[in-house]
Amino acid sequence: MKRDAEQFGMETQLTRLGRDPQDQYGFVNTPVYRGSTVIFKTVDDLENSRARFAYGTLGTPTIESLESAWSAIAGAAGTVISPSGLGAVGLALLTTLKSGDHLLMPDSVYRPTRVFCADLLAKFGVEIEYYNPEIAAGIEQLIRANTSTIFLESPGSQSFEIQDVPAITRIAKARGLKTIIDNTWATPIFFRAHDHGCDLSIEAGTKYLGGHSDLLMGLVSANTETWPELRKTYDSLAMLPGAEDCFLALRGLRTMHLRLEAAQHRGIEIASWLAQQPEVMQVLHPALPSCPGHELWKRDFNGSTGLFSMILKPQFDKPAVAAMLDNMAIFGMGYSWGGFESLIIPFDCSEYRTVTRWEPGGLALRLQIGLEDTEDLKRDLRAGLDRLVNDVRARHPEFAPVSCGQVVY
Ligand SMILES: *Cc1c(COP(=O)(O)O)cnc(C)c1O
Numbered sequence: 001m002k003r004d005a006e007q008f009g010m011e012t013q014l015t016r017l018g019r020d021p022q023d024q025y026g027f028v029n030t031p032v033y034r035g036s037t038v039i040f041k042t043v044d045d046l047e048n049s050r051a052r053f054a055y056g057t058l059g060t061p062t063i064e065s066l067e068s069a070w071s072a073i074a075g076a077a078g079t080v081i082s083p084s085g086l087g088a089v090g091l092a093l094l095t096t097l098k099s100g101d102h103l104l105m106p107d108s109v110y111r112p113t114r115v116f117c118a119d120l121l122a123k124f125g126v127e128i129e130y131y132n133p134e135i136a137a138g139i140e141q142l143i144r145a146n147t148s149t150i151f152l153e154s155p156g157s158q159s160f161e162i163q164d165v166p167a168i169t170r171i172a173k174a175r176g177l178k179t180i181i182d183n184t185w186a187t188p189i190f191f192r193a194h195d196h197g198c199d200l201s202i203e204a205g206t207k208y209l210g211g212h213s214d215l216l217m218g219l220v221s222a223n224t225e226t227w228p229e230l231r232k233t234y235d236s237l238a239m240l241p242g243a244e245d246c247f248l249a250l251r252g253l254r255t256m257h258l259r260l261e262a263a264q265h266r267g268i269e270i271a272s273w274l275a276q277q278p279e280v281m282q283v284l285h286p287a288l289p290s291c292p293g294h295e296l297w298k299r300d301f302n303g304s305t306g307l308f309s310m311i312l313k314p315q316f317d318k319p320a321v322a323a324m325l326d327n328m329a330i331f332g333m334g335y336s337w338g339g340f341e342s343l344i345i346p347f348d349c350s351e352y353r354t355v356t357r358w359e360p361g362g363l364a365l366r367l368q369i370g371l372e373d374t375e376d377l378k379r380d381l382r383a384g385l386d387r388l389v390n391d392v393r394a395r396h397p398e399f400a401p402v403s404c405g406q407v408v409y
Helices: 009-014 045-048 061-074 085-096 111-124 136-142 165-174 227-237 243-275 294-300 320-327 374-397
Strands: 076-080 102-106 125-130 145-153 178-182 199-204 219-220 280-284 309-310 343-347 365-368
Touching: 009 061, 009 280, 061 199, 061 219, 061 243, 076 085, 076 199, 076 227, 085 111, 085 145, 085 165, 085 219, 085 227, 102 111, 111 125, 136 165, 136 280, 145 165, 219 227, 219 243, 243 280, 243 309, 243 320, 243 374, 320 343, 320 374
Parallel strands: 102 125, 102 145, 145 178, 178 199
Antiparallel strands: 076 219, 199 219, 280 309, 309 365, 343 365
């Protein structure tokens, strides 16, 4: 089904890629192939590796089905799959970097990626320099003789800065550097990373590909020039996903566009509603015109998903946030997102940023909007905001409302 990408739209492709009923006695889905040993028929086949599959670590039909499907969706020359999103980040970095190289990392990057750089890459003599994610073409001033890789993540983890990806990849190409993007938030459906010039694109399949909070997976796709090196690095490490996990990911793939559409509409509905609540100072959702980076998002992205942040007004302190979050009826507190359930967590980027300041002027919360009834979600959030207000008011009576029924601060 290789030609699907040329003749069918994305939604049709998602239903067809990575499976061939003719190979499975007519059954619709690719089954779970578990295997280490592959039997060769003749000495000649064995000695010349003449077999479709040669050994478990080199791939199975289940793994390959997912790899080929993802390559088609991402517009990539090839894809490899790791057991977690963070594993995929490490794999991509190990593909383009060597000892002595200089790496440019956005200050808004996913925090465990920073830990990977500090704890592992630094040990192998890679120089890591963080840059302002909003630097755009200004990145050129940071390039040194030993710079080999520019890493991007857009929007930034938790803080939602949108990067000028084309401006950065254009400079990287002109200077012979590799670019890696963590594209987890948008997925290839809402951001065409390779079309925008990125050499490697990472997706934490744990999020929207799995979609049900029961799967850990990472995918790295590559353009034509970078694919051989990515595959070689992958085969050297042999950190493969489990067969059942690939089966679940292929199942998630079929409905990914529907879940993303739902995440988009619900996310925008709740974000817009939150922006009107008197306790909220700012909503950081790239699809809202009030969000910094909105114009870049509109120019480069095809959609938005269900993860965004909000900043509370400055009078709300940590105890008040705890009063709000400890008693939510629907929203759970948890880190991984992209599932069917809504989540909310407090966060503070100032704990780890090194070249930019995170001073939003109030405490920050990150929300993931799931598939629940949005009216239920608004009621849950409104009750939480009431607890926030009441907690502060109990300790600081001067915050009492000043106009009839409407809370004014
Ligand atoms: C969740 C996430 C990852 C890591 O995925 P895991 O499967 O949890 O390791 C990487 N990057 C981003 C942007 C993520 O949100």
